[in-house]
Amino acid sequence: MGVHKWSANDSRGAIVLVHGTGEHHGRYEHVAAYFNQAGWDVYAEDLPGWGRSPGRRGHIQSFEDYLSRVREWTSTALADASGEKPVFLMGHSLGGLIATRFIQTDERSNELAGLILTSPCMKLKLAVPAWKEQLAQFLDRVWPTLVMPNGITPDMVSRDEAVQAAYRNDPLNYSKVSVRWFTELNRSMEKAWEERNRIKHPVLVLQAGADTLVDADAVEQFTAGLSDRQTFERFAGLRHEILNEPEKEEVLQKIVTWLNDNIPL
Template identity: 25%
Template sequence: MSFTTDTYKTFDKETIFYYKWKAKENLPLKGIVQISHGIGEHAGRYKSIAKRLKNQGYDVYANDHRIHGKSAKNNEYLGFYDGEDYFSDAIEDMRKLTEIIKKEHPNKKIILLGHSMGSLLSREYVTLYGDDLEALILSGTAAFLKGLGSFGLISTSFFSKLNGKHRSNEILKNLFFNQFNKKFKPNRTKVDWISSDKKQVDKFEADPLRIEDFSLGVFRDILKGSKKINKPPTFKNTPKSLPIFIFSGDKDPVGEMGKGVKKVALNYKKAGVKDLTLKIYKGGRHEMLNEVNKEEVEQDLLNWLDERIQATN
């Protein structure tokens, strides 16, 4: 087995499942990469990039966010949330994993890699705990979707008050995902928007841990979080010396076909971030780490990291 797994308890006694890939033996440890996955998926989908990282001297840790993957009590609990603020809870769960990493690697800083929802969580995370980090990598991130985001925020807030935030709503159930998929009509699957690689799309659609249905509170809290992190204070409170690598596809509907991603990068530059790299891949959709050119994307990520991380014995 190329990885190990374990669990930890959160501040509110939830059990969080996580993976650990140890760096290849006989290599100096360059750093530790902590992965924060996207909505509806799980950390087990990051085995490819984790393997590339471990073979280049990086330890990799990745937790299944609460109500996702193997952190859910069972498949019936996938997507079910009855807490107070999912966005904040998920960030504190990430922080707990960081503390585990720090205990196992004293005096070693961490590289945070966030995808999609995980990138939004990571952008808030660095304003709180950025001093623990060596670098930030954002995949498939987004500006606040003014039209769709505002409508979703109003709707989820309304239906949450009406029926309870722990319930789902059939009208809103696939609002975002259907809108994203419309960009690629005629659709072959429900998730054509994630990648142009049909094998990866089919693999994800068949994944028993893929979540289609969520409690309304999850969408509401993520939309509130997205709105917050795309306002000036979040960019201002990001450590200016923290190297940031942002990458996305120019056919990613979450990033508004590159437009929203460029806006995020520009806002970081305006806020004074000194080392910021933006890479937009032509033809790429939402999951560049699962695209037809995934090996190129992985290598670009490794090259960027190696230019900034000094190996230590």
């Protein structure tokens, strides 16, 4: 599928943006526009199983399906930058977990200048009962493509009623995930915690304070275990999609300020 690029005039560098569960990169057009105005190119595309990406909706064979796609996007951004401008990796929610695993595992991650995470999925807010975990593990072996509701409702993502309506009516959003997706998510969250010490990049983590999907305390704990080049901020009262809340410009400006402060010399 390639990757979509929003270009800035007189670019200072680039951001590869990874979206979250059940959505698509088109929901970040306003984010890309803000970054473009600040002098940053943005690369993004739909993850496997979401948006216009080919394949079974809400399903992956393994988490590597995501990582290989992000590898393509970052390779394009790095090639365009030609070593002359910095490239940062940014992910929201599931995309934050994907971006984290990419930094932890990919051999080209050392070419990236830093990592930006917004409400990253390091631990789910609601604990899954043990019997459901066991059932999922069984179904993963016998019926991995079985889909189930992802539990995300429009009021969980933002306090903005216009955002809620757009989320509800967007035909490219998809509200189900497969059993294999669920087991791969759990496995990848565990790996992210186990391999925190592999992250040597500057990291910015911005977390929704009123998040009902991601465990904000766990995200803060995860960030605290990284290198001393990490910055964490929790936004009180904001729901999961902090880039779609009424205060989104405050959040976006914090990202731009951090980017400008972390351009490699």
